[in-house]
Amino acid sequence: MFKQILYTQWKWTRLPLLVLLLAAFALPVFSARGASAAGRDNWLIEQMLSSLQSWGLVYPLLAGTVGLILARSTWSADHAGKHIYALSLPVPRWNYVLMRFGAGATLLVAPVLALWVGALVATVATTLPPSLQAYPTILALRFGLAAFVAYGVIFAISAGTNKTAGYILAGLGAVLLAQLFLDALGFETLFVQSLLVKLVLWPGPFEIFTGRWMLFDV
Amino acid sequence: MCDRLRRAAMIASLLLGATGTGQAQTVAEFRQRLDALSRLSRRISDTLAVLRRSPVRALPVDTIRIGALVVVAAHSVSDHARPGVDSAWSMLSRLYGARAGAVERTPITLQYADQKEGELPADEFREPPVWIPRHASVNEVAARILAGASPAIYRSVDPQLQEWVPHPYAFTIRGSTSIRDSIPSGLFAELATSPWRSTRECFDGRLDACRRALGISGKDPVLDWFDAADRRHYAENHLKSLPASQSRYATCRSGDDAACIALMRLAPRPRPEPPLGVTTRLLLLALALDAGGRSAFDRLLDRPTDPLDARLAAAAGMPVDSLIGRWRARVIAAHPKTVAADERAAWGAVAWGVLFALMALRSTRWR
Numbered sequence: 001m002f003k004q005i006l007y008t009q010w011k012w013t014r015l016p017l018l019v020l021l022l023a024a025f026a027l028p029v030f031s032a033r034g035a036s037a038a039g040r041d042n043w044l045i046e047q048m049l050s051s052l053q054s055w056g057l058v059y060p061l062l063a064g065t066v067g068l069i070l071a072r073s074t075w076s077a078d079h080a081g082k083h084i085y086a087l088s089l090p091v092p093r094w095n096y097v098l099m100r101f102g103a104g105a106t107l108l109v110a111p112v113l114a115l116w117v118g119a120l121v122a123t124v125a126t127t128l129p130p131s132l133q134a135y136p137t138i139l140a141l142r143f144g145l146a147a148f149v150a151y152g153v154i155f156a157i158s159a160g161t162n163k164t165a166g167y168i169l170a171g172l173g174a175v176l177l178a179q180l181f182l183d184a185l186g187f188e189t190l191f192v193q194s195l196l197v198k199l200v201l202w203p204g205p206f207e208i209f210t211g212r213w214m215l216f217d218v
Numbered sequence: 219m220c221d222r223l224r225r226a227a228m229i230a231s232l233l234l235g236a237t238g239t240g241q242a243q244t245v246a247e248f249r250q251r252l253d254a255l256s257r258l259s260r261r262i263s264d265t266l267a268v269l270r271r272s273p274v275r276a277l278p279v280d281t282i283r284i285g286a287l288v289v290v291a292a293h294s295v296s297d298h299a300r301p302g303v304d305s306a307w308s309m310l311s312r313l314y315g316a317r318a319g320a321v322e323r324t325p326i327t328l329q330y331a332d333q334k335e336g337e338l339p340a341d342e343f344r345e346p347p348v349w350i351p352r353h354a355s356v357n358e359v360a361a362r363i364l365a366g367a368s369p370a371i372y373r374s375v376d377p378q379l380q381e382w383v384p385h386p387y388a389f390t391i392r393g394s395t396s397i398r399d400s401i402p403s404g405l406f407a408e409l410a411t412s413p414w415r416s417t418r419e420c421f422d423g424r425l426d427a428c429r430r431a432l433g434i435s436g437k438d439p440v441l442d443w444f445d446a447a448d449r450r451h452y453a454e455n456h457l458k459s460l461p462a463s464q465s466r467y468a469t470c471r472s473g474d475d476a477a478c479i480a481l482m483r484l485a486p487r488p489r490p491e492p493p494l495g496v497t498t499r500l501l502l503l504a505l506a507l508d509a510g511g512r513s514a515f516d517r518l519l520d521r522p523t524d525p526l527d528a529r530l531a532a533a534a535g536m537p538v539d540s541l542i543g544r545w546r547a548r549v550i551a552a553h554p555k556t557v558a559a560d561e562r563a564a565w566g567a568v569a570w571g572v573l574f575a576l577m578a579l580r581s582t583r584w585r
Contacts, residue, residue, distance in 0.1 A: 142557055
């Protein structure tokens with residue numbers, strides 16, 4: 001049954017997945033353009049690292065997009081069919097949800113592999129100065145983990161009803177409004193900021209998205 | 219009161235002068251007496267300045283005196299400020315030794331953001347107030363006091379040292395977030411990616427190159443710290459807008475090393491900027507003072523005409539290569555966190571992903 005679910009999810013997502021594969025492959029290749037020049041001229045190292053750092057913002061964004069698209073498409077057919085197909089299956093809900101989750105997570109491997117291959121190609125094509133190192137495998141692994149977290153969040157939200165998603169969005173909106181209201185009254189309570197810090201710092205769920213995402217680094 | 223002090227100063231000056239006229243004096247003795255007079259005059263001016271703080275004296279202010287450090291704070295905040303003053307003095311005296319006494323001449327006024335007494339009135343005889351934010355910690359108060367007090371000590375050091383490290387604030391060296399304890403990871407990146415030849419050689423482990431990169435050795439910095447390519451880039455980065463030398467600049471850019479050397483010698487700075495930045499140099503100074511103990515700063519200033527490597531070695535009480543080796547090891551150990559997520563973060567991501575999946579199992583759908 002898992003095979004069937006995996007196959008149907010592949011059919012639903014193959015087009016966006018293809019675009020994501022291309023993007024994942026191209027990202028390290030594009031980001032490393034011009035890096036070889038720094039291998040020949042030490043005066044270009046700083047500029048090269050700075051350029052790589054700018055590209056570094058795109059990796060977590062792409063990881064988030066991969067997770068979002070795969071998680072959304074995992075549930076889209078069930079939502080459209082009012083879950084009749086799922087209810088007609090002779091399996092308990094938890095089993096069905098786990099199979100859906102597993103199928104989406106399996107498809108997640110493809111963009112990670114594409115990024116890894118792209119990073120390896122970029123590394124082989126670049127002559128680095130001796131003080132710099134390439135991190136193709138670790139970059140791909142981190143990309144995979146970030147995509148997995150994003151996939152998990154969106155999967156959990158999408159698994160619920162529209163009402164649940166609405167509650168979550170309303171909750172976030174209420175927090176923002178409360179912050180604006182308190183700011184207007186002159187209170188120095190920065191709970192949105194501290195909430196964000198808690199989300200992106202250990203043990204927050206999005207810690208993996210932060211830090212330096214550079215294929216070549218010291 | 220002021221007239222009495224002035225009269226006392228004049229009498230003291232006359233007495234000092236009179237003691238000097240009774241015997242033949244050498245130039246050195248004359249200079250010594252002149253220095254003594256200048257010091258006395260400065261002390262009198264400072265005392266007058268303190269006495270004439272009438273606008274502040276009219277307010278409920280407290281004077282906190284710990285060691286030689288004099289801090290004026292509004293009465294409502296003085297209890298809060300006291301531990302910070304204590305900590306600041308302790309750092310000053312540990313770092314600057316006997317020279318920390320120089321802070322006595324410049325009382326520090328603290329201005330808390332929300333103090334009951336409001337803003338203390340400005341006074342031409344005092345340094346501008348040191349602002350303390352609301353709910354500042356002891357460390358923060360100490361750091362701000364040190365930033366206000368350190369220049370009074372450091373401005374009296376020799377020009378060679380001042381040029382090498384312009385602002386060695388005590389808190390940067392001794393405080394809870396001091397540079398010797400938490401080395402910025404940028405220093406490793408600087409050492410690893412710097413284009414200057416001496417820095418690259420230092421990264422590879424050559425200690426003599428480290429000395430040149432730090433700007434503490436070499437008879438002729440223009441020739442010893444840089445090679446021909448470095449000099450051309452130095453001219454491009456630092457001397458492009460040097461007045462009346464545009465033709466020489468163009469010749470230098472075209473690859474004429476002699477023109478680059480001449481251009482660097484024309485620069486207004488007596489010595490070129492060393493290849494490694496001021497923060498890396500500050501770390502070396504911090505390590506030297508740390509290793510040398512309480513009188514390290516005095517030893518550093520003892521021989522102002524000696525080369526900096528010899529002075530730092532004297533301050534640290536160890537051979538300069540041992541000091542440089544220690545400095546290099548600390549910089550290399552401060553390797554920045556690269557893309558490699560640590561194991562904890564990786565397992566954290568897996569755990570969160572699984573947790574979200576489990577949350578999906580408990581969805582309200584189908585209930």
